[in-house]
Amino acid sequence: MVIETWKKSGIATKFPSYRNSSLITAKGWLLGKQNDDEAEGLWRIYDGIYDFTDFIKKHPGGEFWLTESKGTDITEAFEAHHIAIGPHKLLSKYKVRDAKHPRIYTLTLHEDGFYKTLRERVREKLKTIDKSPQRKSDLIHFSLLASIFIFAVLSARLNSLVCLALAGTALCWTTIVSHNYFHRRDNWRMYAFNLSLMNFCSWRVSHALSHHIYPNSYFDLELSMFEPYFCWVPNPHIKSKLMRYLSIITEPVFYALAFPLQKITRIIFSLRHDNVMYWHDSLPLSIPLAIFLFSDLSLFLTLRQWLFITMIASFAFCVIGLNAAHHDPEIYHEGDAHREDRDWGLFQVDTIIDRGDLKGSQFLVLTHFGDHILHHLFPTLDHGILPQLYPILYETLDQFKGKLRECNHLVHLLGQHRQLLRTEPNTKPPGADD
Structure with missing residues (x-):
């Protein structure tokens, strides 16, 4: 589908692909994020790619959050949902590489x-x-x-x-x-x-x-x-x-x-x-x-x-x-x-x-x-x-x-x-x- 010039986002370099669907759903939004976010099939935080697969069952917030967000950029969600310092210190343990492409989100x-x-x-x-x-x-x-x-x-x-x-x-x-x-x-x-x-x-x-x-x-x-x-x-x-x-x-x-x-x-x-x-x-x-x-x-x-x-x-x-x-x-x-x-x-x-x-x-x-x-x-x-x-x-x-x-x-x-x-x-x- 061709994206018209007015289809631009003020907070990202891409127009979200889920909005081109005939039926807008939470599942469709997640699939769109997986397509758009340059997370390389894992979890992206800033310019790093993380593999939390082994951490899913240990996650204090429950398995749902990591299971559903796999393949997406969770930078802002991670920052907003973790006030304590502990989770931030754990990140280095699960980083696998730097991301191949820049983030699509322009908020800082x-x-x-x-x-x-x-x-x-x-x-x-x-x-x-x-x-x-x-x-x-x-x-x-x-x-x-x-x-x-x-x-x-x-x-x-x-x-x-x-x-x-x-x-x-x-x-x-x-x-x-x-x-x-x-x-x-x-x-x-x-x-x-x-x-x-x-x-x-x-x-x-x-x-x-x-x-x-x-x-x-x-x-x-x-x-x-x-x-x-x-x-x-x-x-x-x-x-x-x-x-x-x-x-x-x-x-x-x-x-x-x-x-x-x-x-x-x-x-x-x-x-x-x-x-x-x-x-x-x-x-x-x-x-x-x-x-x-x-x-x-x-x-x-x-x-x-x-x-x-x-x-x-x-x-x-x-x-x-x-x-x-x-x-x-x-x-x-x-x-x-x-x-x-x-x-x-x-x-x-x-x-x-x-x-x-x-x-x-x-x-x-x-x-x-x-x-x-x-x-x-x-x-x-x-x-x-x-x-x-x-x-x-x-x-x-x-x-x-x-x-x-x-x-x-x-x-x-x-x-x-x-x-x-x-x-x-x-x-x-x-x-x-x-």
């Missing part, structure tokens, strides 16, 4: 740059940080998880629309809070994410390895997966103005069906290509099973009740998630002018406007993707301890001419729709006025 991670300076300060802060809020995060997660089943059963037994809505809300919030756990080493709490019909394995790719590393760029799978329903890239070649307006009109329907569509897409890919289904894809069935066992509903009515709960959760998840931090005309998107300093950490800051209305409430932060910038920069840290890092973040941003921007949810809702309609790239780089 210099030792004296913004991100590594900030990470060094955070590393020191973590030695004395109060980690007790992590227990509160765990309690919130467990309480919401239990609430799904309690309200789901009550909605059936009492024929209550209120309980039905509460069950859907609890499912939505449990899904979001579970995202706090699948960025880390394997743990039982991450499995609760699957109750939504989505799957944490797929999201570890689309969210942790793709969106978190390359937000709002062509390499951001979460940007591509929503097309053609929603197109946030300010480029008239991708989607016409008329189609952008139609996206806003059809938005509520898509929001309600997003969870089931994720499951359907993975099933179709498994039937047509490679299997991407897991045993834990059956976990969502625990909700209708609880309804059926603890109420007098028939099987048909049980499944209908479950569908309504899932659609409520799906709608709420999209209202929160798609308007959480990343889409506003003032935020960097693919095609916009980028700042002169290509530091990866500053790139994260430029692609985010935080939800200022969530600060001060651990519950709201956990259930609404709060403290977004710090979460992107240090995804393995519990949301509960992130507020203690703000003084360090502010200090480092001032030093490197970055800016933490904030607004409330309403402003994000309006901004996300203005971004859908925007077709002209911003010519003014982020930080130009900082």
Whole structure:
């Protein structure tokens, strides 16, 4: 396929090949990365090629991360997911050679740059940080998880629309809070994410390895997966103005069906290509099973009740998630002018406007993707301890001419729709006025 001149990436020397596929999936993204990344079939970090084959089963974070990322460049993912010095010291043991070709990614991670300076300060802060809020995060997660089943059963037994809505809300919030756990080493709490019909394995790719590393760029799978329903890239070649307006009109329907569509897409890919289904894809069935066992509903009515709960959760998840931090005309998107300093950490800051209305409430932060910038920069840290890092973040941003921007949810809702309609790239780089 011929790549048109407008198909260029602002963060890489190549246009990602996965975007030429008719069906955009996490598996397809990985295959595209293996094709594009010049990793020579192994793992690439900076300009070195590493063979972690013997380390896969020893990896403290679990086998998944290394197994799925083989054949790709994991430079930024490695740096963001390893705050401690230990993993960096291990690298030399597994290096097999220098890479034959330069990296395709143009973002930088210099030792004296913004991100590594900030990470060094955070590393020191973590030695004395109060980690007790992590227990509160765990309690919130467990309480919401239990609430799904309690309200789901009550909605059936009492024929209550209120309980039905509460069950859907609890499912939505449990899904979001579970995202706090699948960025880390394997743990039982991450499995609760699957109750939504989505799957944490797929999201570890689309969210942790793709969106978190390359937000709002062509390499951001979460940007591509929503097309053609929603197109946030300010480029008239991708989607016409008329189609952008139609996206806003059809938005509520898509929001309600997003969870089931994720499951359907993975099933179709498994039937047509490679299997991407897991045993834990059956976990969502625990909700209708609880309804059926603890109420007098028939099987048909049980499944209908479950569908309504899932659609409520799906709608709420999209209202929160798609308007959480990343889409506003003032935020960097693919095609916009980028700042002169290509530091990866500053790139994260430029692609985010935080939800200022969530600060001060651990519950709201956990259930609404709060403290977004710090979460992107240090995804393995519990949301509960992130507020203690703000003084360090502010200090480092001032030093490197970055800016933490904030607004409330309403402003994000309006901004996300203005971004859908925007077709002209911003010519003014982020930080130009900082």
